[in-house]
Amino acid sequence: MEKSNNTFEPVVVAFCCHYCAYTAADMAGSQRIAYPANVKIVRVPCSGKVDAIHLMKALEKGADGVYVAGCLEGDCHFNTGNIAASRKVTKVKILLDEIGIGSERIEMFLMSAGMGRRFAEVATEFTEKIRNLGPNPVKAAADKAVG
Template identity: 45%
Template sequence: MQVNDSKNFEPVIAAFCCNWCSYAGADLSGTNRLSYPTNVKIIRVPCSCRVNPMFILRAFQRGADGVIICGCHPGDCHYTSGNYFTRRRITLLYSMLDFLGIERNRTRLEWVSAAEGAKFASVMEQFTEDVRKLGPNRRLEDLRCRKK
């Protein structure tokens, strides 16, 4: 089990990946055997615009230390305009997270195409490192949900 003391801190990271670009990019990094930390667990969504900011808050509440949303590059959305919605929503969410005092680096939006397996791996590597540096998420975590 992951130990949440500051020495052996292993962050819990939820990654929302759109089915058409980023999930395929994640598959590609697997096919190319490009390693990234086990902390990252992927949730498949049809489009990055399916990610309700509520899901992100829920993840933080349930004890996630970082949340990353990956979508197609702007202009390449399978659904024409979905990732533009995502971009706006996440920008708004940032200001809310700022208000709540959640470090901005805990949430990230990245564009990863189906051809960018290497980028996917390096983004995940980098993001995990960033979150590790920030330490455990304590501000929004609901202690009732914490695993004993």
């Protein structure tokens, strides 16, 4: 895989909990802390609401990386939604390894509503990681077939 492909701009989907990461993203914006435009945010009422199928569909439809951002441990508005989310991410990681997509394309992060800087860091670091991994092999193969 060509790691230094300059033209590759990864598409990253971030499922962000309304009570923490989504607000943190807002805060990053208002504090003018930059984060990559590659990250497409999907607001969810709780990270626990994200199902395995959402993560899979995002990748199937062409995302290069996906992450779920939920509240800090013990801070979930619905008590344990973030823990449930993290278990689902682990499960999907295993599935992704099994089908040769690679578990590193999805991740779970925890943060609070006040962590604008943390949100930006996570978004930047994850985007860079995916950039280094290169395009989602599903999409790459489809593009090749078409082109």
